[in-house]
Amino acid sequence: MANPQGLEFRFDWESAPGVRAPELRATWARLEVWVGGTCVTQVEDALTASARNSIYVSLYPLAEWIAYNWWLLVADSRPLALDRAKWSASSIVGRRDLYAKWMFHHNLRLIGEGMPWPDLTIIPDIDSCHLAWFGDAATPPWRTLRFLRFGHAELPLDQIQGALAQFVVAVLTRLAEMNVTATSLETEWERVTGLAPDEVQFCTAAGRMGLDPFAEDFDVDAALVDASHSLDSDLLTDFLNAVDPGRIAAGVQWVEQARSKVMAARTQTPRYLAELRGQQLVANSDEPPWSLGYRRAAAVREAVSLIPGERFPVLEYFRVLELAGDDLGLQAVGGLSGAGTPVVVSSQPGSSTSKGFLAARALWHQIQANGAPYLITNARTRKEKAERAFAAEVLAPAVGIRGLLPESQVVPAHAVESISRHYNVSPLLVQHQIENQLGLSIET
Secondary structure, X not given: OOOOOOEEEEEEEOOOOOOOOHHHHHOEEEEEEEEOOEEOOOEEEOOOXXXXXXXXXXXXXXXXXXHHOHHHHHHOOHHHHOOHHHHOHHHHOOOOOHHHHHHHHHEHHHHOOOOOOOEEEEEEOOOEEEEEEEOOOOOOOOOOEEEOOXXXXXXXXXXXXXXXXXXXXXXXXXXXXXXXXXXXXXXXXXXXXOOOHHHHHHHHHHHHOOOOOOOOOHHHHHHHHHHHHHOOHHHHHHHHHHOOHHHHHHHHHHHHHHHHXXXXXOOOOOOOOHHHOOOOOOOOOOOOHHHHHHHHHHHHHXXXXXXXXXXXXXXXXXXXXXXXXXXXXXXXXEEEOOOOOEEEEEOOOOOHHHHHHHHHHHHHHHHHHOOOOEEEEOOOOHHHHHHHHHXXXXXXXXXXXXXXXXXXXXXXXXXXXXXXXXHOOOHHHHHHHHHHOOOOEEOO
């Protein structure tokens, strides 16, 4: 049955007498991949000068790729740090860096095996999953098919996980029916599905760091276990999404020291947060994270009776302290001190503008967490996108910026500098607001 809201693999088994490998021959099929109402495998065939929705491939390599990359496909959100245009397989041609490594775990075209896979990338978020597909500008010289569709969708993670698992099971069933057994796919899938609950938690944790849990050494295993014992669930998830996998133990130590510094802080009572605690907005199911951030920022500014052109005194709400850290992914720890005052501890020294932006991100958490400790990181999940959008809009609202600009579609560079001083934020933040919210360009 078609699923207009999710990922779906539609296929019919085909005979392939000329294919020698038994697992490939047994699973030869006509395949359609659908995301929502879009057929990702729609192709133009140069031989017939016609378009169709299907490709002819063996499903075994795709099922094996899913099985071997399972924990990354359901937990590794780190590739979200890349601009979506770089999710295409063509963007990593000739590269051997970390970004290229990411794509080999998340992009179907890189399965290879001499088959025409769509340029489809699958990247999980917190409880959703991003799928992006890229058509071909022209028919590549080494094949006769040109993929036609471009698009992006964000769908529930559990639906994607279910569709991938169902596909693997269907391929394994076909192999059993054709008396093809003892394959590497069968072995790997038994390993994935035969884990105890605590082992699933460990593998998910490794996946969040972009690691294969079945291939890492003992030191990483031990550090992951220690981290799970030291950090609460929410802190652990945010920690794993951002920490350098080679610095897990040092990262845990820094977080614990920063939390102690928060608790021990002796500060004057900052401006009270009670007036902002009621700003609990509910996100719409299909609402972009930045939209939620912008809406909450508007509610917060309204709660303290600020007009768009006024500066938000965010540093009056927080004491910003420092504790040197060597992992740039772990940017700050925040929470309430023993005296009940909000404190945020930064891992890096910063200017007043960077401290202001950090405090604005902390304000988002303080409203959300209601006093529970939290971690501010460089991750790019929905949570961080909403948090950064909130910080930018609460500090320098787009409407306020528009009122300070000349009536022109091109903004003078000096105006950006002037507005950044007015709101005490970085010029980059103002530029982001002008380009992304107001849709204006800045002179070069």
